[in-house]
Every structure is written in structure tokens, then in C-alpha cells.
Amino acid sequence: MILAVAGGKGGVGKSTLAYNVGAALDALVVDADLAMADLPAGRGPDLHDVLAGRATAVEAVRPGPVDLLPCGRSLSGARAADVGRLAAIADVPGYEHVVVDSPAGLCVDAGVPLALADACLLVASPEAWALADAVAARELARTLDCGLAAVALNRTCTDPPTGAVGRVLGAPATAVPADPRLGRSVEREEPVVDAAPDSTPARAVRALADAVRRCAVV
Amino acid sequence: MPVTLTAEATRADGRPSLAFVAVRVANTEPVARRVTVSNRLTGTVLPPRRHGRPARGWSPDGYEGVVDAGATVGLGYACELTDAEAPLPDAPAGLTGVTVPPTESDALAHALAELGDARPPWDALGRGDSPGDGGRPPVDGDRVNETRGETDRDDSDEGDASESADDSAPAQQTTPELDESLPTDLERFLDAIGTRVTAAETLATGDLTTATDALATLGCSPEALADLLTADRAVLAALAIRVDALCERADAVSVPTDAMETLAAAGDDGGGS
Numbered sequence: 001m002i003l004a005v006a007g008g009k010g011g012v013g014k015s016t017l018a019y020n021v022g023a024a025l026d027a028l029v030v031d032a033d034l035a036m037a038d039l040p041a042g043r044g045p046d047l048h049d050v051l052a053g054r055a056t057a058v059e060a061v062r063p064g065p066v067d068l069l070p071c072g073r074s075l076s077g078a079r080a081a082d083v084g085r086l087a088a089i090a091d092v093p094g095y096e097h098v099v100v101d102s103p104a105g106l107c108v109d110a111g112v113p114l115a116l117a118d119a120c121l122l123v124a125s126p127e128a129w130a131l132a133d134a135v136a137a138r139e140l141a142r143t144l145d146c147g148l149a150a151v152a153l154n155r156t157c158t159d160p161p162t163g164a165v166g167r168v169l170g171a172p173a174t175a176v177p178a179d180p181r182l183g184r185s186v187e188r189e190e191p192v193v194d195a196a197p198d199s200t201p202a203r204a205v206r207a208l209a210d211a212v213r214r215c216a217v218v
Numbered sequence: 219m220p221v222t223l224t225a226e227a228t229r230a231d232g233r234p235s236l237a238f239v240a241v242r243v244a245n246t247e248p249v250a251r252r253v254t255v256s257n258r259l260t261g262t263v264l265p266p267r268r269h270g271r272p273a274r275g276w277s278p279d280g281y282e283g284v285v286d287a288g289a290t291v292g293l294g295y296a297c298e299l300t301d302a303e304a305p306l307p308d309a310p311a312g313l314t315g316v317t318v319p320p321t322e323s324d325a326l327a328h329a330l331a332e333l334g335d336a337r338p339p340w341d342a343l344g345r346g347d348s349p350g351d352g353g354r355p356p357v358d359g360d361r362v363n364e365t366r367g368e369t370d371r372d373d374s375d376e377g378d379a380s381e382s383a384d385d386s387a388p389a390q391q392t393t394p395e396l397d398e399s400l401p402t403d404l405e406r407f408l409d410a411i412g413t414r415v416t417a418a419e420t421l422a423t424g425d426l427t428t429a430t431d432a433l434a435t436l437g438c439s440p441e442a443l444a445d446l447l448t449a450d451r452a453v454l455a456a457l458a459i460r461v462d463a464l465c466e467r468a469d470a471v472s473v474p475t476d477a478m479e480t481l482a483a484a485g486d487d488g489g490g491s
Contacts, residue, residue: 034336034337110333112326115325115326116326143273180475
């Protein structure tokens with residue numbers, strides 16, 4: 001199953017949740033933010049190379065605590081990347097789930113992951129500006145025939161409006177608390193489900209992963 | 219015919235120049251068909267819109283989409299008529315194309331055809347990149363993240379999430395070092411002021427030939443340069459005051475990371491979300 005993690009607005013926590021939900025699903029996580037990649041990368045081919053036809057998706061996989069297909073960091077690589085080739089991520093064998101960290105916005109680089117995905121996980125934060133963009137992302141997903149598996153309301157503090165957000169977006173919303181362990185999980189490559197399995201954020205991440213699995217069964 | 223269309227147009231109440239068109243397309247074939255519906259009214263098609271954008275399949279000429287086998291699709295649109303007095307034709311819309319649906323998924327085709335290009339413009343690639351150079355492998359020196367004004371970083375508000383440099387990246391003169399490089403926009407802003415100051419210094423101390431060359435490069439008269447420098451002085455003075463104040467505050471504050479860790483661990487005992 002291909003799961004697109006989207007949200008319409010930058011800075012709501014898509015990459016962090018894509019990484020952590022990917023860990024909970026034992027998935028391959030693809031950093032599809034072609035112009036603003038921020039999942040760990042290293043030497044070797046990356047998604048820019050795959051989308052420019054210079055490498056296969058299998059060659060670009062980077063094993064780790066979470067197996068990643070990272071993206072390049074150069075403007076020229078982003079310019080040369082043909083997002084229409086993103087379907088190649090489905091050619092990587094051995095993964096029941098592929099989680100695609102989608103870019104912010106509503107352009108083609110955000111739309112193609114939704115078009116390819118079987119379902120999406122929408123990420124919003126409680127601020128009004130983030131919710132409005134999550135609604136736009138929901139509409140884009142609907143236009144591209146991408147079902148909604150779950151909604152993550154990220155960086156919540158007290159009394160998160162999960163009920164209202166879920167009704168607006170059309171799926172139950174799971175509150176993910178603001179937590180430094182989640183904040184540093186990507187940089188340190190320490191998914192919270194492994195580093196702090198009994199923590200509140202780990203429980204929230206597992207709840208999101210369970211929602212995705214139920215969607216895959218249906 | 220296996221695929222048929224019926225259409226009816228009515229004028230809006232109180233607005234004779236606006237017509238509403240109702241269309242039904244029926245596919246009696248055992249396979250899906252991609253159909254093209256064209257407007258035949260003389261005027262501007264006003265398609266259904268979602269969040270300000272025409273709904274999927276709609277264009278200024280009409281509609282294009284897939285009708286499943288044995289299915290009937292209902293469509294509707296408005297048309298701003300150029301002649302409010304002319305009678306409405308019996309066939310306000312017509313079926314102008316019936317084809318086999320493309321093998322590539324409609325969703326992917328729609329995304330590629332309809333959504334905006336998000337690639338960085340050629341101007342942003344900087345020296346060494348050209349339209350004919352798009353296929354070269356990425357170079358560590360032109361990192362994307364350091365040229366964007368806003369960030370998509372997802373870290374929490376702990377302030378400990380500085381970008382980690384790629385340890386394998388070779389040092390290059392064009393690569394700004396972390397923590398000491400200025401944002402690109404600010405760098406350009408200060409470079410522009412520096413260019414004007416340098417030109418003024420050249421005018422003040424150089425010979426006639428040197429001064430003439432400096433003005434030619436700058437592209438303005440000595441009076442214009444003097445006016446620009448007056449404005450630059452004011453901006454730099456205001457910037458210096460603001461920078462000094464921010465430096466003082468940044469030096470005085472420290473993020474209570476230990477306390478946040480303790481709070482987060484205490485919250486784990488309080489139950490789930």
C-alpha cells in the first residue's frame with residue numbers, strides 16, 4: 001500500500017510524522033519533497049537521480065532504523081527531476097507499505113504522490129492557517145481519487161479540537177502532542193515507537209499506523 | 219449510437235445573458251469511454267469550481283472525462299452569453315469526441331496536466347547552471363534548503379534542531395558554512411549596498427577614467443547614486459540598531475530543554491491522546 005503524507009502547508013510536521021508512522025508500519029519512507037528535502041540522506045543515488053532516470057528506486061534505498069528513499073538537496077536536481085516518474089517507488093520489493101512524505105502546497109509535486117497513493121494521511125496543526133490548508137489538501141486528494149486513511153492533529157497541547165477537525169476533514173483525528181522526542185526523532189534517526197515506546201507520542205503514532213492498516217484491509 | 223448526449227439550456231431569472239446548461243451523457247457500451255463535451259452557445263463557459271479552481275475535467279471549451287460502461291453522467295455549467303437577445307439553440311452542447319480511456323490513471327494524468335509546476339526556476343539555479351544543464355548530477359555546493367526563505371522543517375519548538383552538515387561534503391567557496399552564512403536575500407541586499415558604496419569610494423578617490431567606468435557599471439548618474447546612498451545609510455542604521463538589540467536578547471536567553479524533557483516524561487503518565 002502506498003500512503004501519501006500530505007497537509008497543504010509547510011511546517012506542520014509532515015516529514016516527522018511520515019518518518020515515525022513509517023517506522024510503526026515497518027515501511028519504506030520516500031522523501032518526495034523535491035525542493036525542500038529534510039529526511040536523512042547520505043551518499044549514493046537519491047530520488048532526484050531516480051526521477052531523472054539516472055538510478056533505479058532500488059538503488060536509492062538507504063537502510064536504517066527506518067528504511068528511506070532520500071531526496072537530493074540541490075536546486076539543479078530538483079529542476080531536472082521528472083515527478084511523473086514517481087511511480088517507480090512502487091517497484092521496490094519487500095515492503096508491504098510505502099510512505100511518501102509529500103511536499104507542501106498544491107502543485108504537481110504534491111498532487112502526484114496523492115494520485116499514486118492508495119490513501120493519504122493528512123497532517124494539520126491546531127492553528128487556523130494550517131487547518132485551512134489541510135482542507136485544500138483534502139480537496140486535492142478527493143479530486144485525485146485518493147482516500148483519507150487518517151488525520152493527525154500535530155503539536156497539540158491542551159484540549160485539542162480533534163472532533164471538529166475530524167468532522168471537517170472527514171476522518172477521525174488523532175492528537176499528536178508537542179514533544180521534544182518527536183521533534184528530534186528524524187535528525188537522530190530515533191523513531192519514538194522505538195526510543196520511547198510507552199510515551200504519549202508513540203501511542204499516537206501507533207494509533208495512526210493502526211488506522212492506516214485498517215484502511216489497507218478494506 | 220452507443221454513447222449519446224442530451225442537453226438543455228435555460229436562461230437565468232433576471233439575467234438573460236446567463237444560461238444554465240444541463241447535460242446527460244449515456245454510455246451503453248460494455249467498456250468505459252472517454253468523452254469530450256463541447257459548448258455550442260456563443261459565450262464564455264463558467265464551469266463548476268472547487269476552491270476557486272475549475273473542477274476536474276473542465277476547460278474553457280467544455281468538459282472531458284470518462285463515462286463508465288453502462289453508466290450515465292450528469293453535467294452542468296453556466297455560460298455568459300455574448301448576445302442576451304438571441305434565442306437559445308436546441309443543442310447547447312455537443313458530443314465532439316468518444317475515445318478509449320488512456321491506460322495511465324486518470325488521477326495521475328490529471329495531476330500532471332492540471333497542477334502547477336513546482337520546480338525551481340532557472341534563475342534560481344545560479345552560476346554554472348543553464349537550461350541545457352538540467353541533466354547533470356546534483357552538486358553539494360548548491361544546497362536547496364539554504365536558498366529558500368521559508369522552511370518546511372517539522373521539528374518541535376525546542377530550538378535544538380540545527381541542520382546537520384553532510385560530513386562527506388567537500389568544502390567549497392560557494393557553500394556557505396552553517397551558522398555563519400547569511401540568508402541569500404539578505405546577502406544580496408547587502409551586496410547591492412556594498413556595490414553602491416564601492417562606486418562612491420571610486421568616484422571620491424579615483425581618476426576620471428576609473429570614475430566613468432564605475433558609473434557606467436552602476437548604470438546611474440552621480441546625483442542618483444548620492445540619493446541611493448542617503449537611503450542606504452538610513453536602512454543600515456536602522457538595521458544596526460535592530461541587530462544589536464536581537465544580539466543582546468539572543469545572548470541573554472537559553473532554551474529550557476531539560477525542563478521540557480521533564481514535562482514531556484511527566485505527561486506520559488497522564489494517559490493517551
